[in-house]
Amino acid sequence: MKNLVILGAGAAGTMMANKLHHALNPVEWKITIVDRDNVHYYQPGFLFIPFGLYQPEDVVRPRTDFLPKGVTFIEQEVDRIDGNHDQVILSNGQTLHYEVLVVATGAEVVPEETEGMKAELWYKDIFDFYTFEGSTQLAKKLQNWQGGNLVINLAETLIKCPVAPLEFTFLADAFFEDKGIRDKVNITYVTPLSGAFTKPKATAMLSTLLDEKKIKVVPDFYLARVDNERKVLVSYDEQEVPFDLLVTVPVNKGSKMVERSGLGDEDGLNFMPTDKYTLQAKKFDNVFVIGDATNIPASKAGSVAHFEGEILLENVLSYIQGEAMEARFDGHSNCFIETGHGKAALIDFNYETEPLPGKFPWPLLGPMDLLKPTRLNHVGKLAFKWVYWHMLLTGKTLPVPTHMSMSGKITEEEIV
Amino acid sequence: MIMETLLTPTLELDKEGYLKNPAQWTPELARDFAAKANIVLTDKHFDVLNWLRAKHAEGVPLTIRKVGASGLVDIKKFYELFPGGPLKVSSKIAGIPKPASCI
Numbered sequence: 001m002k003n004l005v006i007l008g009a010g011a012a013g014t015m016m017a018n019k020l021h022h023a024l025n026p027v028e029w030k031i032t033i034v035d036r037d038n039v040h041y042y043q044p045g046f047l048f049i050p051f052g053l054y055q056p057e058d059v060v061r062p063r064t065d066f067l068p069k070g071v072t073f074i075e076q077e078v079d080r081i082d083g084n085h086d087q088v089i090l091s092n093g094q095t096l097h098y099e100v101l102v103v104a105t106g107a108e109v110v111p112e113e114t115e116g117m118k119a120e121l122w123y124k125d126i127f128d129f130y131t132f133e134g135s136t137q138l139a140k141k142l143q144n145w146q147g148g149n150l151v152i153n154l155a156e157t158l159i160k161c162p163v164a165p166l167e168f169t170f171l172a173d174a175f176f177e178d179k180g181i182r183d184k185v186n187i188t189y190v191t192p193l194s195g196a197f198t199k200p201k202a203t204a205m206l207s208t209l210l211d212e213k214k215i216k217v218v219p220d221f222y223l224a225r226v227d228n229e230r231k232v233l234v235s236y237d238e239q240e241v242p243f244d245l246l247v248t249v250p251v252n253k254g255s256k257m258v259e260r261s262g263l264g265d266e267d268g269l270n271f272m273p274t275d276k277y278t279l280q281a282k283k284f285d286n287v288f289v290i291g292d293a294t295n296i297p298a299s300k301a302g303s304v305a306h307f308e309g310e311i312l313l314e315n316v317l318s319y320i321q322g323e324a325m326e327a328r329f330d331g332h333s334n335c336f337i338e339t340g341h342g343k344a345a346l347i348d349f350n351y352e353t354e355p356l357p358g359k360f361p362w363p364l365l366g367p368m369d370l371l372k373p374t375r376l377n378h379v380g381k382l383a384f385k386w387v388y389w390h391m392l393l394t395g396k397t398l399p400v401p402t403h404m405s406m407s408g409k410i411t412e413e414e415i416v
Numbered sequence: 417m418i419m420e421t422l423l424t425p426t427l428e429l430d431k432e433g434y435l436k437n438p439a440q441w442t443p444e445l446a447r448d449f450a451a452k453a454n455i456v457l458t459d460k461h462f463d464v465l466n467w468l469r470a471k472h473a474e475g476v477p478l479t480i481r482k483v484g485a486s487g488l489v490d491i492k493k494f495y496e497l498f499p500g501g502p503l504k505v506s507s508k509i510a511g512i513p514k515p516a517s518c519i
Contacts, residue, residue, distance in 0.1 A: 157479065192480075194501065220501050222480060224492070236495045267482040297477055297516070 002029050004316075005088055005098040007078050007257070009035035009063040011043075011393065012291030012305040013104030018395030019313045020102075021068045024320075032072045032096060034088070038063045041132055042388055044302060047164055047338065049135040050127075051175045052143075056136050058385070066393040078105070081261040083284040100286050100316060103272060105255035107160045107292035107300055109134075113251035114155050116226035126226065126246045129168060130160070138247065142175070147184030148244030153233055154191050155223045156251045158269065160292050160300035163347075165189070165249050166196060166206060167338040172247075173213045174340030190218040190233060190241050199354035202347055205371050209339060252300070254293055271295035276351070277328040279312045286319070288312055296331070297351065303334040306392055310402040332404040336381035344377035346370050350404040358409040361400060370409065434507065434514045438472065441511030449509045453500075457509075461497055463488050465510040472512040478503060479515070 004020060006013045017033045024031065045059035067073055077091035081101065088096045109130045111118040117126065127141060128134035152169050159165075169189050176182040189196070189210065196206040196217055210217055224236040226246070233241045254270030263283060264270040273282040274294040281287035290312050291305035298304050307329065314327035331351030336344045346368050347355035359366040368377055391398060427445075428436040435441060446465060450457045457465075467486055471478055480503050484491035498505040503515050 156481065158481075194504075222491070222495075236491050237499065266476075266485060267479060268485050269481070 002099040003097055004029055004031050004100045004102070005096050006031070006033040006102045006104060007081075007088065008104035008106055008255075008291075008293070009033050009040070009067065009073065010104060010106050010291070011302050011388075012106070012293075012309065013102070014040070014063065014066050014393045015306065015309045015395045016102050016104060016290060016312065017067055017071050018393070019309060020316065021071050022395065023313060023317060026070050030072070031070070032074060033067060034074045034076060034078055034090065034096070035063055036075070036077045038073075038075055040066065040393075042385060043130075044161070044388070045385060046129055046132065046135040047167055047171070050129055050138040050142055050168075051171050052139060053171075056132070059132070061389065066389075078255075078257045079260060080257060081263060081287070083261070083263070083281075083287060086286065098286070100320065101284075101288070102312070102316070103258075103281070103287060103289045103293050104291050104305075105257055105293045107252045107254055107271070109250040110253045111248070111250040113253070114223060114226065116228055117155070117248065117250060119226070120228045121226075121231070121246075125231065125244065126248060128248055128250055130164075130249060130252075141245070145245060147176075147181050149186045149188065149242055150245050150247065151188045151190055151233065151241055151243035152247045152249075153221075153223060153241075154193070154249045156249075157192050158271075158300075159249050159252045161335075162299055162301075163197070163335050163337045165191075166210075168247060169215055170209065170213065170340040171338055173215060177341075186216070187214075188216045188218060188241060188243075190221045190223075192220065192222045194219050199349065201357070202355040202371060205345065206337075209373070213340075258293070265295045276331070278315050278325045279308055279329055280315065280319075280325065288316060288319075296329075298329075298331040299333040299335070301333060301335060302388065302392065304332070306398065307332040307334075307402050309395070310397075330403050332402065334400060336377055336384065338378065338381060339373040342378050343373040343375055344381045345373045346377045346380070348404060348409075353404060353406070353409075356409040356411060360408055361405070363408040366408075430514070432514060435511040436513075438469065438511050438513075441469070445511065446509050449511075453498075453505055453509070455498065455505075455509070460489070460493075461509075464494070464497060464506060468506060468510040469512060472510075477516065478507070 040061050040063040042059040045054045048054035079089045079091045081088055123137045127138040129138055176185045195203045197203040221235045225234050258264045258270040263272050272289045274289040274296050276296040279288050281289050290308050292300040311327040311329040315325040318325045334348045336346055338344045349355045357371040360368040360370050483494050494502045507515055
């Protein structure tokens, strides 16, 4: 009997467990998946909780609900990977030998990385919304908040779901408008990037929206520390931004297990060096990495994990057969961007092609519009929760191509 | 495409003034680029520039945090050496492409 071990039963790990269970002969292969607890969060839902649009119970399920029967689930912290001996060591001392290892240990927010972030004002006037606790605490705060300076800040450029802070900003604008106190709230978006987003056409669209909604953008602001006493953000070049309520996206890091295994990238963020096309770990041939855990230059998002999953399945099967791995991940990412008041925009891009306007997935017919806020895109965003629980986790094929398609997109030449 | 003559060789720069071919870089050229950003290069600057060039040649995507973890300078010092957007400014002076963001 051979062993395939998956570390992490989040979106990426769970979908791989389902896909591999379906593809591998159960007489020949034993599949084991490890996670520290049995609580699966629908992370895209955290965005909606602060505004009361989702309730906490909408985003929580047991991990085991989505794992196929023939897969063994071990509820235990992983201490480290010992790649030289093809084994994983768990915190209780148990070792798991593997022929193939899939690392899907994700990314987490680490407010402790920034001086003064997790201090006196934490969960009083400073909140994150990337965790269950942060988003539910923020919901309570927003219920009674009477206005002032609301600052949304990204502590680092490399964060999971890079559009979520903008979505939060747009939803906050709509939330205070609906409450009738928008005129009492100054909203400032403070980012280490040079603009609202990185890719030019999406930045142009988003900047226009931010202007319309009277949201101030402070670009090129790299957070050094939070001064709790004076309630100001201070950058490495001593710029300051005052806040009454700070909604932060703290530094994101990969799992501490990666650090304990000595397998992290050189920036100290614990993401694992991974071949951006094959998804094989750089250090060990029989180790593969998927989802937020990799260091590949793609967004850290559920859609990316899904597209990677299709590629990873093929490559793991080729590897097992001793064949050349031919499937190539193209960096495909597909994200809805909530823009408030029941509308959302949609972006679709990859390593080479920035988000472009047009129709998705079919030319002319759409029905989704790219790079443009519409009601239908918002319906798509909400429908994604159902898709996530019922199709994505269980490894079903979604009606969206794995590789990004230019079909329906309008290129620069066509605009001119 | 913008052609600009700096010192003797003919250099090809991209729209934002980044050197297209890192092999054309020389320390003199770096001083010239730096002067345009009102920076007088010291040995410490060159340590960082050489590190950036080596990492770029290895195909490593660069971030401010990575420079801060290089052991050469911390982030604060990096900002002091190359004020403004330190990674963008230093990349231009180092003759490597504008740092790409993943997202």
